[in-house]
Amino acid sequence: GQNIDQPTEMTATEGAIVQINCTYQTSGFNGLFWYQQHAGEAPTFLSYNVLDGLEEKGRFSSFLSRSKGYSYLLLKELQMKDSASYLCAVRDSNYQLIWGAGTKLIIKP
Amino acid sequence: IAGITQAPTSQILAAGRRMTLRCTQDMRHNAMYWYRQDLGLGLRLIHYSNTAGTTGKGEVPDGYSVSRANTDDFPLTLASAVPSQTSVYFCASSDTGQGSSPLHFGNGTRLTVT
Numbered sequence: 001g002q003n004i005d006q007p008t009e010m011t012a013t014e015g016a017i018v019q020i021n022c023t024y025q026t027s028g029f030n031g032l033f034w035y036q037q038h039a040g041e042a043p044t045f046l047s048y049n050v051l052d053g054l055e056e057k058g059r060f061s062s063f064l065s066r067s068k069g070y071s072y073l074l075l076k077e078l079q080m081k082d083s084a085s086y087l088c089a090v091r092d093s094n095y096q097l098i099w100g101a102g103t104k105l106i107i108k109p
Numbered sequence: 110i111a112g113i114t115q116a117p118t119s120q121i122l123a124a125g126r127r128m129t130l131r132c133t134q135d136m137r138h139n140a141m142y143w144y145r146q147d148l149g150l151g152l153r154l155i156h157y158s159n160t161a162g163t164t165g166k167g168e169v170p171d172g173y174s175v176s177r178a179n180t181d182d183f184p185l186t187l188a189s190a191v192p193s194q195t196s197v198y199f200c201a202s203s204d205t206g207q208g209s210s211p212l213h214f215g216n217g218t219r220l221t222v223t
Binding site for chain 2: 004030031033041042043044045048050087089091095096097098099100101102
């Protein structure tokens with residue numbers, strides 16, 4: 001079966017750096033997405049990786065290793081507004097998105 | 110402002126009743142999706158449409174039906190609601206549904222079936 005694993009919850013301090021990991025086992029691979037979802041709101045697109053390596057976008061970076069079935073989202077200079085759930089999703093061989101359950105990130109002052 | 114509009118925002122529905130959740134997008138995206146989101150679970154795909162006039166079943170299609178008569182609208186119908194269909198429902202669209210084309214989500218419909 002297809003599976004995506006993420007930690008359920010993480011806590012970090014304002015101003016610090018946090019890394020949210022995602023491992024996946026899917027039938028085929030056509031890209032990996034990270035989304036941010038604030039409580040009670042819709043998910044919003046953060047990043048996309050299809051080749052191995054690091055993609056940087058401001059304070060957020062996303063890394064992919066296809067051989068290891070592994071990705072991480074790196075958030076720098078954490079702000080209180082970064083408190084949210086972060087969803088990892090993989091596009092499989094049929095171009096359907098398989099979603100992880102999400103990681104709830106709690107930022108403390 | 111371009112985007113996806115879902116209605117209603119929330120609804121309490123008696124079991125056995127029929128309900129249609131509405132979804133409209135103005136981005137001229139080809140692909141549209143309906144997901145449900147339950148606590149502790151990832152987004153689960155109910156039905157999808159790769160282009161107007163076509164639909165497909167997702168991971169959890171039972172008890173739901175969809176239609177895609179045109180590019181903009183993708184309504185989701187619960188024929189006879191059951192309590193297990195209590196959830197938050199998100200409609201989403203994507204330009205192509207492939208490659209780097211991300212999904213854009215509506216604000217969701219919170220449905221409670223009693």
